[in-house]
Amino acid sequence: MTLEGQMIQDQMRVELPSGDHHRNLIACQVACPVHTDARGYVRAVADGDFQRAYLIARGPNPFASICGRICGAPCELACRRGKIPRTDADGSFVAIDRPIAIRALKRFVCESYGAEARPVENILATLRGHVPAVAADAEEMASLLHAAVRGTFVPAQGERVAIIGSGPAGLSAAHDLALLGFKPVVFELEPVAAGMLAVGVPEYRLPRELIRSEVAVIESLGVEIRCATKIGRDVSFQSLRDDFAAVIIAVGAKRPRALGLPGEQGPGVFGGVDFLRAVALGESLALGSDVVVIGGGNVAYDVARTVVRQAAYDTARMAARLAGTRRVRLVSLETLEEMPADTVEIREGEEEGIERISGWGPVAINRGDGGNVVGLEIKRCLRVYDAERRFAPQFDEADRQTLDCGTVLIAAGQAPDLAFLDEGGADVEQFRPGWPKVDATTLMTTAKGVFVVGDLAYGPKLLIDAVASGKKAARSVYAYVTGRTLHPETLMSFIRLDRYRREAGYERVRRVEIPSLEPEERLRDPKASVEKCLAGDQAMREASRCLDCGVTPVFDGNRCILCGGCADVCPTLCLKIVPLSALSSTPDLKALFAAQLGDDFDPEQNSAILKDEDRCIRCALCVERCPADAIAMERVSFQTEWRSA
Numbered sequence: 001m002t003l004e005g006q007m008i009q010d011q012m013r014v015e016l017p018s019g020d021h022h023r024n025l026i027a028c029q030v031a032c033p034v035h036t037d038a039r040g041y042v043r044a045v046a047d048g049d050f051q052r053a054y055l056i057a058r059g060p061n062p063f064a065s066i067c068g069r070i071c072g073a074p075c076e077l078a079c080r081r082g083k084i085p086r087t088d089a090d091g092s093f094v095a096i097d098r099p100i101a102i103r104a105l106k107r108f109v110c111e112s113y114g115a116e117a118r119p120v121e122n123i124l125a126t127l128r129g130h131v132p133a134v135a136a137d138a139e140e141m142a143s144l145l146h147a148a149v150r151g152t153f154v155p156a157q158g159e160r161v162a163i164i165g166s167g168p169a170g171l172s173a174a175h176d177l178a179l180l181g182f183k184p185v186v187f188e189l190e191p192v193a194a195g196m197l198a199v200g201v202p203e204y205r206l207p208r209e210l211i212r213s214e215v216a217v218i219e220s221l222g223v224e225i226r227c228a229t230k231i232g233r234d235v236s237f238q239s240l241r242d243d244f245a246a247v248i249i250a251v252g253a254k255r256p257r258a259l260g261l262p263g264e265q266g267p268g269v270f271g272g273v274d275f276l277r278a279v280a281l282g283e284s285l286a287l288g289s290d291v292v293v294i295g296g297g298n299v300a301y302d303v304a305r306t307v308v309r310q311a312a313y314d315t316a317r318m319a320a321r322l323a324g325t326r327r328v329r330l331v332s333l334e335t336l337e338e339m340p341a342d343t344v345e346i347r348e349g350e351e352e353g354i355e356r357i358s359g360w361g362p363v364a365i366n367r368g369d370g371g372n373v374v375g376l377e378i379k380r381c382l383r384v385y386d387a388e389r390r391f392a393p394q395f396d397e398a399d400r401q402t403l404d405c406g407t408v409l410i411a412a413g414q415a416p417d418l419a420f421l422d423e424g425g426a427d428v429e430q431f432r433p434g435w436p437k438v439d440a441t442t443l444m445t446t447a448k449g450v451f452v453v454g455d456l457a458y459g460p461k462l463l464i465d466a467v468a469s470g471k472k473a474a475r476s477v478y479a480y481v482t483g484r485t486l487h488p489e490t491l492m493s494f495i496r497l498d499r500y501r502r503e504a505g506y507e508r509v510r511r512v513e514i515p516s517l518e519p520e521e522r523l524r525d526p527k528a529s530v531e532k533c534l535a536g537d538q539a540m541r542e543a544s545r546c547l548d549c550g551v552t553p554v555f556d557g558n559r560c561i562l563c564g565g566c567a568d569v570c571p572t573l574c575l576k577i578v579p580l581s582a583l584s585s586t587p588d589l590k591a592l593f594a595a596q597l598g599d600d601f602d603p604e605q606n607s608a609i610l611k612d613e614d615r616c617i618r619c620a621l622c623v624e625r626c627p628a629d630a631i632a633m634e635r636v637s638f639q640t641e642w643r644s645a
Contacts, residue, residue, distance in 0.1 A: 011584040014610065016592065022492070022636040025549045025613060028102060031078035033468035034060045038075045038102050039550055045105050046503065046543035050536075054113035055130040057106050058123075059140035062175040063168055063467055065114040065214055066197065068107030069206050069531070072342075072462035075102045081547055083614055085572065098511040101534075101542050108539040115213035120220045140640075144179050147642040154644050155181025159245040159481050162187065164231050164420075167195025168463055169454030170250030171218055172470030173477075178221035180478050180486070185244070186225045187235065189251075191281070193225045196252060197463075199277040200299075202306045203527045208280075231420040238424025246449045246477045249418075249436075250470070253455045257413040259294070263365035264410075268373035272303040272411025279306055279526075288406015289326055292376050294362050295411035296332030301345040303411045304330045304354045306526070329355040329403060331362065333381045333393055348530060351519040357403075361395060365408055375402045416456050425450075442476040443469065451476060484644040491639045497551065500620050500633040503544040507571065507617055512542040547618050551635045555609050557596065559630035562607055566622035566631060574615035575622065580606050 024030055028038040037056050044053035058064040076082070082099030110116070115123055130142045147153035161177050163170045166188040174184035192198045194211045219225060231237055240247050256271025258264060268288065270278075272295060278285050293304045330349070332339055335358050339346065350356065359381050366375040380399040386392040416434045418425075429437045429446040436445045438452045445452055453469040455461065475486045503509075515532040522530055534542065567575040580593060580603035593601055623631045 012578065012582055012610070013584040014586075014589065014608070016588055022550075022552070023638070025552065025636075027078040027080055027549065028075035028100075031074045033074070033462075033465050034471060036060050036064075036075070038106075039546060039548065041109065042100055042102060042105055042543045042546045043548055045109060045539050046546060048540060050109050051113050051126070053105075054109040055126060057109060058114065058127060059130070059142065060471075061464070061467060062172055062218060063214060063463070064106060065110035065116055065210055066168075066206065067464060067467075068103060068110045069210070070201060071103050071106075071464055073103040074462065074464070076100065080549055080614065081545055084547070084617060085615065100546050101511060101514060104514050104531075104534055105539055105543055108534045108536075111533050115217050116207075116210045120213075120216050123217055124220060141179060143640055144642055148181075152641060152643045153486070154482070154484060156478060156482055157181065158183050160185060160243070161246045161248065161477055161481075162240040162244040163248045163250055164240070165189075165195055165250035165252060165454075166193040166215075166225055166227075167250055167252050167454060167466065168197060169252070169457075169466040169470040169473075170195065170248065171215065171223075172467040173248050173250065173453055173474045174223045174470075175218045175221065176471050176474035177477060178218075178223050180474060182245075182477070182481075184223050186223060187229045187231055187240075188225060188227045189230050190277075191228045193227055195250075196254065196273075199280040200254070200273055200302075202276065202302050203280070204306075204522065204530050205302070207527075207529060232423065236423045237420045241424055241447075241449065245481045246451065248451045248453055248473055248477065249445075249456060250453045251416055251418070251456060253414040253416045253460060255415045255417045256410060257415050259362060259410060259412060261362055261365055263367050263373075266367065266371055266373075268367075268406060269365060269408045269410065272299055272409050273414055275303055275409050276306060287326075288373065290405040291326060291328045291407045291409065292403055292405040293328065293330045293409045293411055294332075294376075295330070295413075296334045296339040296341060296358075297411070298341050298345055299414075300330060300332070300411035301341050301349050301354075303409050304328050304349055327355070328353065329357055329405070331357045331360050331376070331378055331403070333359070333361050333384050335359050338384055348516070352522060353519075360401075361393060363400065366402065373406055373408055375404050376408055377402045414455075414460070442479075443473045444476060444480070449480060478644075482644075486642065486644050488640045488642055491641075493637050493639070494554075495635045495637060497633045497635055500551065500623070502548075502619060506544045507619060509541060509545050511545065512538050547616075549618070550637070551618050551633055552613075552616070553611070553618075553620070553622055553631050554634045555611075556630045556632070559628045560609070561628050561630070563627065565625045565627065566609070569621045569625040571619060571621065572615040572617055574612040574617075576610045576612075577607050578610060579604055580608055583608065 026039050029035055032038060041053040041056040044056060061067060076099045079099030079102065081097055084097045086094045086097045127141045128145055144153060148155050158181065160183045163174055163184055163186045166186045170186055174186050177184045190199055193215045197206065198208065198211050229235060254273060256273050270285065275285060293300055339358065360378040361381045363377040363379050365373060366377060368374040378401060380396040381393055382396055383394040418434055421428055425447065427447040428450055431437050436452055438445055438457050443451045443453060443457055451473045453473045454466045457469055479485050512534065516530050517528060517532065522528055562577060564577055567577055583589065597606055620633050623633055
């Protein structure tokens with residue numbers, strides 16, 4: 001039996017594996033909001049089966065290729081490889097290991113077999129023919145289509161659904177609604193589809209051709225996208241409610257949040273997202289030679305890094321007008337340790353010449369006689385959060401300085417714009433201006449048939465969270481319109497692996513560093529991608545580090561002779577043999593012991609094997625060492641079938 005143990009005073013408290021134990025062991029999949037089988041595609045890369053890896057990654061995620069570039073990768077944060085103690089040759093502790101580069105591996109397989117590499121019809125054909133081996137709670141395209149053929153899932157009858165906004169949440173909803181038998185129509189304010197992906201993420205992070213390719217796949221499913229269409233101007237919200245079976249609001253939080261600083265209104269001050277949009281759409285912005293960005297998150301760094309690229313580009317092509325080098329400084333309340341921006345963003349920003357001024361807050365924007373920006377006054381921030389981690393900054397009012405500059409870009413948060421609700425949306429209640437009340441389970445507002453997804457539903461989160469909310473809303477719309485509930489039925493099975501082998505020395509392989517352009521190369525072209533794709537041998541090496549958490553050693557107590565060989569050979573000391581008397585007894589545990597040993601068992605004369613799942617690296621040395629053949633490696637597999645009832 002497999003037991004987890006924790007010392008409590010003189011005894012160990014043990015827990016028997018629950019029904020979700022084996023599923024939860026695959027921490028990367030559990031952490032993914034759409035439950036992508038990251039373990040599955042990483043192991044496929046290790047095996048050299050790159051197309052299968054792509055199909056696994058793409059199954060539940062219509063933006064897999066884009067996530068391979070810019071996803072916040074919660075799967076990596078959960079990766080058990082990043083929690084395993086690493087030791088040197090003599091067994092001495094060195095450090096905690098680093099997680100698998102899951103996002104980079106996803107990019108690798110998507111660049112070879114995704115929308116950026118193959119025609120749309122080829123993508124759809126391979127997806128339709130793919131039957132995933134592991135689909136635990138994920139909404140794979142193939143699974144839905146096969147369920148429709150078998151009759152376990154009854155599609156909708158082509159009812160039209162309006163979606164306001166073509167960002168990742170809106171397009172994910174449209175993607176799944178099309179699979180569910182609806183005719184989605186997406187209304188987008190911008191002249192291009194994909195929302196903030198197209199106008200808010202700099203091209204050096206996300207190529208525009210890749211966005212267009214992924215959008216084309218979604219359109220090929222029967223999704224109609226109407227760009228340059230403003231709700232409330234070109235189409236009323238009331239008409240959408242009258243003409244469509246349901247409405248999904250996916251406008252996001254695109255309006256820059258003003259800080260209310262003296263001097264904020266006027267020329268030379270731009271919102272960060274407005275600036276990024278202007279650059280993305282090729283609109284001209286008159287920037288001074290010295291630029292200050294206010295903010296400490298990823299958006300702020302996107303803004304700052306785009307300014308540098310724009311400056312370098314302009315300097316190269318229009319030397320007379322932009323002689324010299326622009327100076328870009330980023331001011332944040334947070335210290336370096338507190339900044340919400342990714343470490344890689346901070347490092348690459350500094351490599352590109354961005355000056356970081358941490359622990360300071362804005363006071364006022366100073367303007368000269370002509371009304372132009374001449375400086376930003378700032379004061380030292382003593383504390384950003386209170387003891388309960390609530391945002392409650394404190395300042396040293398006496399410690400101030402002024403930064404000379406000609407332009408200020410404010411990237412300190414965004415807010416939604418729901419002005420279109422004035423006509424036909426009076427029954428959409430808001431818990432505060434601009435933020436509608438939303439049912440957490442269905443994502444429906446207080447207005448019947450009106451749903452909300454993405455940032456508008458729960459505040460700014462990761463790209464993959466937006467995808468998940470769009471998929472969730474699609475299922476809710478299906479239930480609302482058809483009266484049927486869509487839900488998965490998952491069958492879990494265990495497969496004994498008689499010839500389980502791992503790559504030689506996989507436990508000693510260090511994480512492969514993701515290649516990137518040198519700073520000088522990045523700045524030659526504002527569109528140049530900073531991060532490079534892994535080469536095939538690099539990807540396979542990195543993927544070989546995966547612990548394959550869907551595989552686990554299983555112990556047969558009837559064959560075990562308690563020799564202790566498994567514990568002796570374990571390189572991470574994850575196994576321990578202890579007498580039952582050392583365990584803190586619980587009713588469930590007593591019942592198990594009685595069933596195995598009889599009611600009159602002697603806890604001093606019987607022992608248990610305890611296994612620490614957090615330390616096990618699936619090396620199978622315990623299997624090889626066991627003289628009684630009492631240990632086997634088993635793979636857990638989930639088969640998901642969708643039903644509508």
